[in-house]
Amino acid sequence: MFWISTALLALFILPGIFFAGSEMALEGTKHLGLPMWFHWELSIGKFIGGLILVLPFIPARVKEWAYVAFGIDFISATIALVAVDGFVPMSFFPMITFVLLIISYVTFHKLREKATV
Numbered sequence: 209m210f211w212i213s214t215a216l217l218a219l220f221i222l223p224g225i226f227f228a229g230s231e232m233a234l235e236g237t238k239h240l241g242l243p244m245w246f247h248w249e250l251s252i253g254k255f256i257g258g259l260i261l262v263l264p265f266i267p268a269r270v271k272e273w274a275y276v277a278f279g280i281d282f283i284s285a286t287i288a289l290v291a292v293d294g295f296v297p298m299s300f301f302p303m304i305t306f307v308l309l310i311i312s313y314v315t316f317h318k319l320r321e322k323a324t325v
Contacts, residue, residue: 210315213308214261220305221258221278225251240288254281261312268320275313282306 227233228251237247260266260274282302289299 225255
């Protein structure tokens with residue numbers, strides 16, 4: 209379950225760096241009223257965080273902070289979309305990835321517990 213949820217997250221997060229300069233991505237940032245420097249910072253940070261989650265040799269404490277950062281990102285994205293677009297179904301799309309993040313996080317700790325027993 210850990211690898212399935214984490215792989216799905218990675219498939220959503222990691223390719224984003226290759227499309228960060230696309231017209232659609234830039235327009236989405238503009239639509240939310242966010243500055244372009246934030247767009248680039250978030251794109252690079254998400255790519256690094258995605259690598260941290262999938263690489264098995266990264267220390268658990270570093271992975272914990274990546275989970276926290278992604279949790280803040282997905283919740284903030286939902287808040288921003290609701291604030292700009294209102295309560296429409298697409299405003300809650302980041303919550304789907306948030307649920308995957310929670311599943312990955314919980315199963316990550318279950319695996320660690322199993323490994324220490």
